[in-house]
Amino acid sequence: MNRIARINLTTGEVKSEVVAPHLREAFLGGRGLNIYFLYTMTDANTDQLGPENVLVIGPGLLTGTLAVSAGRTNISAKSPETGYLGDGNMGGHFGTELRRAGFDHLIFTGRSPRPVYLWVHDGDVELRDATHLAALDTFDTQDRIKEELRDAAIQIACIGPAGRNLVRMASVVHGYGGDAVGRTGMGAAMGTKNLWAVAARGTGTLPVADMPTLRDAFDRHYRQVTETKGFQATATYGTLIRLNNTRMMGLEGGHNYQTNMVDSGEELDADVFVQRYEIGKKACFNCPVHCKHVWEIREGRLAGTRGIGMEYFGAGGWGSQCGAAHWETILEAFTLCNRYGLDVSSSSGYTAWLMELYQRGIVTKEQTGGLALEWGDSAAVTGLLHQMATGEGLGKLLAQGWQAAAAAIGGDAARYMQHVKGLSMEPDDVRGHKAKLLGMVTATRGADHLRSRYTIEEFYLPAEHIAKVLGRPVPPDPDSYEGKAWATFWTENLCAAADALGICKFVTKWLSPGLLGFAEMAESASAVTGMSISPQQLSESGERMYNLERLFLVRLGLGRGDDRVPDRLREPWPRGPRRGTHIEEEKFQRMLGEYYDIHGWDQNGVPRRETLARLGLDRLIALPPEVV
């Protein structure tokens, strides 16, 4: 434990080393150490598809321990999809197994001359031939490796056809549908290295400095989590609770954001899904939420199809954004994405974009390989997924990312893709919640709700109540710009800290104010490590990571102009109870400026030298010339 394996895929050489204590203290683990390695081992000229890109797999500092819902793992690289920061976080049991096998981080450099997978087991690291996996999807790849190594308990993170074909929005899949690193194309980052899977099995015990304190903390945190309404709703509906909420509140990105309410009738409803399809639930390591649905289609063309997981992004992405408001289409698309190893969010986002291009006559049947990309057409949804993964029809263009596809399509194609920093928008429409909007446009990996979405904004809680959680009052009005810069900053730090520790955000104040915060997470981190980590220090660790991620972007030339609201979101909401809600540019820019001030960044969004010194980053990394 506490070891890093550096794997040079070009030479096959593997080196093992201990995580330096000062780096552990500064960045904790998971996403924190990942960005440190990524920043220091790449530069502005690194080709995201070249052997010089670096891929880091890092479970959180608490992953695999008794800390509540600590089972998560980050995978990071320069993004093949955006060309900027690539990073994603997944649950399941992979991180726990990797740590039990003796490693906290795997750093891949170079490119293997032939397809390989990495086998990590009880302190050993072995590269094995993977050419026999060439025709398999992600589910079959995992089955084959388990058979080959004769152990069904092996945990695997792998790519499928999309990753092998270097499709820019390829995901890394773990398990059979519920867990994946989806966004920013980490599957293509593995594919370009000829690294097709990582398999882990360990029998070691993770060291805990103070088990009685950790056990006591677990008991209290478990009760705290399970007694909240937010927990119970998520335990019942998983992320599909969000589907109903977005539909009810008029936050439903529909038809590529042309509307905020889609007429989906009674079908697109979380209860309908649960009652019609759910046959069980599945949990990640040590998590009481068990949010993943186990489902079965009992009737019709797909009768007998079973799967794990069914998330809001699939339901909102294909159901609302593409108008395919029928569960069986959504379940089929979700399963195809997981088997092919395609990101659900980008795949549905690209599909909605292409459907709008088809609606406007910018894309025609001749270009789509005969597919009529009509809103709501099931064959169009699944047909495009086949094309994306295999390179047929439009797939060859889409594999290179939406920017390349837009350039090839021509006309106004690029104008209709709604994105931030090259990453397509998620189905949740944020224009009526100004903190959520700010979090989305400033998120370090592009359009993203998992970096800094201030979910509490939807609860209309009194400002004095919020002050007890955030340390400052924030008005309950979602349309107000006041206090939202602080709320975003606070949420960023919370999310970064949770990711570095490996704790799922579903049990944190990111989801609901009654859940775990800095104090509870610091308590568990102190008990596990033996370090005395205060809530303030944990928040500062999150801030340090966020600043380093921001520097990664600054080094690539990004600044204030890239923290921009996508064009469609600049239009007023056309429907619903909050029809007409819009973004006032002057107020938005003032909020953005305040956000930079709170961070200690200049008005172009570049961290100031004194800020980086306060966070100790000037001693840990080489600062780019943009920092003054």
Added chain:
Amino acid sequence: MGGSEIQIRCKTCTARFPVNVTERLAQCPHCGQGWKLKWFGGDQPMIIAPASWREYQQRTVERWG
């Protein structure tokens, strides 16, 4: 709950209104929207969906276009 009234916030008009424990349907007295409720832990209500999505969408169109 110490005898205190249980309230929920209407998803349409955002006004709070009282509901009775275990009631599965409730109507907002301010805007008239009907809601389906789910009760967690016996006494924690949550609006889970409109009483009818079709009626909700129809009302929405009538009121706000």
